[in-house]
Amino acid sequence: MRFFHRSKRGRQASEMERSGDIPLNDDLESNIKQLKKELGYSPDLVVRSFDLGKNSDFRVAVVYMEGIVDEKVLNQWVMKTLMIDSGEFDQKISKEEALELIKKSALSVGNVESHRSWNQMIDALLNGQAIVLGEGWSEAISGDTTGGETKPITEPQSQTVVRGPKDSFTETLQTNLGLIRRRLKTPNLWVENTNCGKISRTKVSMVYIKGLANEELLNTVRKRLEKIEIDGILESGYIEEFIQDKAWTPFPTVFSTERPDIVSGNLLEGRVAILVDNTPFALVVPTTFFQFFQSVEDYYQRFDIATFTRLIRYFSYLVSLVTPAIYIALTSFHPEMIPTPLLIKLIGQRKEIPFPALVEALAMEFSFEVIREAGVRAPRVLSGAVTIVGAIVLGETVVRAGLATPSMVIVVAITAIASFASASFPISISARLIRFLLMLLGAFFGLFGILLAMILLIAHMNTLYSFGTPYLAPFAPLIVNDQKDTLIRVPIWALYRRPKSIHPVQDTKVPEGKRHLTKRRKGRRPR
Template identity: 50%
Template sequence: MSFHWNPFQKKNHDNNTDKKQVESPLHKDISENIAKLKLEFGDSTEIVIRTFHIGRHKDLPAVAIYMEGLADQNFVNKFIMESLMLHSSDIEEHASSKALFQSIKMNALTLSNVKILKVWDELVLSILSGSTIIMIDGWNEALVGETQGWEERAITEPTSQTVVRGPKDAFTESIKINVTLIRKRIKSANLRMETVQIGEVSRTQIAYMYIQGIAKEDLVQEVKSRLDKIHTDSILESGNIEEFIQDQMLTPFPQLINTERPDAAVGNLLEGRVVILINGTPFVLIAPATFFQFFQSPEDYYQRADIATFMRLLRFLVFFISLLAPSIYIALTTFHQQMLPFPLLINIAAQREGIPFPAFIEALIMEVTFEILREAGIRMPRAVGQAVSIVGAIVIGEAAVQAGIISPAMVIVVGITAISSFAIPSFNIAISARILRFIFMASAAMAGFYGMTLTAIVVVAHMNSLRSFGVPYLKPLSPFSLSEQKDIFLRLPQWFSQKKLSTIGNANEIKKPTNQASQDGD
């Protein structure tokens, strides 16, 4: 598999590849470490520094440090302070700092996950991540206990990718919960997860998951390579990652899938793709992506094959309506009136009597108006947003017709176009249709169907040149593969094939159990 990546992004990444951070070790004197820590955080009141003595060791002070609001104080009090102050009497009273450190690590702490840190930057990051630091005077290492306890949003239903039939859980902003939602569905030791931290300031935790043996090794390495080359101050959402790792910048088409549905992520993992999870956002990225994936819904695999096929074909139809309906109207009324039935032509001509604008300007006014109403409906408070968009469209459309600015036929065409864009399951590909719609409108106004045909050729050629992590964007139509057509326009029954429907990963055959006794008998 060959990969094509944007050279401009590589150049930006390479400027920072030679920067090396100098690792600063911890000091043996805890008072020096406390002073340095206060200076690091600007003497913030959020940092809780608790100095205490471990058991009977009155001559060997220790300190516990955590950030208020990020660490769970009940965890700190019960599993750290109580364990070290009240239940450490079996430790020798005059033990050295080294022996005391090892004894605490092995016997005293009742936390499930305890690590040792030697570097200052890792200590600061652990505090900012909600962990609690334990340092003992005279020893230049620190113990770190995971005590994260901030408030997290509960698992709720998806808001942007709803289905009638299927699971109702959605990803949250917690990467740990999101990983759990995936592992709950794939109980296999071959499901692998690797993590990186990106962002000089935010230090956002990024995880990418794949199934070993199904996902191709060069795809996994390419994802890892692109993530490692990201150098930025902060990563706040998956869209930030998407811009850094996509193959082509100058294109209206999305090159990665984003989803908030765990079942959709699991389905793509089983097809050999890589899922990228970003801490702080409920939307995960899926790589690579092909054009036809954006018309597939998880519900397709929960309904009967005939119903799923009908709905999928309907999605392709509404995509073309959303993309081409205003352009077709402009071309027919401006250049190709002879293609219309005579009664319909008379009605349209009568409606356009007195309209001061050509069809293109008429369509442009209505399209821009609908885009403004759509955006206003999203930004307005939820209680009034839907009412504003619907009422606004009806009132403005009817007022424009009565004022003689817009013809009734144009209102119908633009209304159908707007509704069709909402029927596309992927918001990203719907935006692509909305952008390209204006280009097709301009080409139809200049040369009718000939201009639309030339524009369509350019768009298809551009799509054919796109790659997503080395996978052709129009696969499996270009290059054509007959064996992979069973899950593109049609959704064939599950029993039709014993092979996993995969266009990206390695062939994953469902192995039937063999009867060893009957084989031995033969």
């Protein structure tokens, strides 16, 4: 594992902050005292000092942070080996020899390292490693005992599927990496770690497949991760805002997911994933607008059905974007475009409404947003009540009181349902903001205003890039190959090329010569 491959860089940045990096003292007592002082006599710092071996006065101390170490590992493989199994220490040996011995054989946990600098040691300690200090050593030995209480792997909450794996990322980085590695058993799955956040010192891993991901892309990601200057990273959202190409846009330019299979699939296409400790959401770059509409289930289902459902998702996004605006535009600018019977009905309904259509629409949409927000934020126990009040107030009473037309309620409902249908949450939020803008334009200029706004919207999306990939690729610019997996999805065997929009190093999945085999096999019955 290459977990700490790049960790030095993060450290160097912080060295300036602390009162200079000082080497370790060779006096055990003063080391311990200093350590306690540095951590503010925190009660979760456990110091266990004892004599090594039998009849020995060679004192060592094991130091660790309670709660973030795996107690079992610690007891079994650190404490026990040092205190009981250390038969080799029967003979009197020099301190230096003891150090070598402990490093080499006595500590039977993984990832044993020695630290000479004070800061290195504290970093290791705070990462959940057990530190062994010895009398007369100017060196500390750390063993990997990272662990502690973590949440088990659960079903994904936000990206659910009917068919497909039911595991999702947890808050532990190691577990998450394991979930990916379990799917991609290749030595080319490379992980680069850095620490972000001056205070939080959060571990951030950049994951990619060597030989697939574009070098230029990797450098960009590295550079942007390094540039992050903040005190603490609590969620991958922090990282997202730092590394995205453009801040002033309602559209997400970094893809986030809680599903390891989505991450693995993206890695296979040559993208880079960024995993952040304590976050069950992984970031994937580069992304395009269309990626947000691709549910992972599209690849687990038959391709024709997948195409159909995918088209429905695009359609419902459009619906959730423009329906209220078009309703306003049609009723207040272009009644000639409404079929006659419907128009007569609408006029009849509108007759007794005291507000103009625009006000009515804005109020209804706004109150729906309020109800939605209340439904999300309210404690679980209350959310039922919120829904009931919302449904009754919006759906029934308002209409009965003659404050809104039934057709407006239908429009709001269609918009709401449609906005839930998109595969990815961030993209459906973007529609919420734009919708209000479109409604205003629709009320000022009718369809002309809406159309103009849509042109501007597309132009705006065309100014966006996600790590060098145009946001509206593969439509602008047109990439014919990528059309196989954008609006539609062709059968998996026909998808033998990786998306060109992200410039993978190898763009074919199946070698040229064998492609016809996969196709032909499809035609035959299995024997």
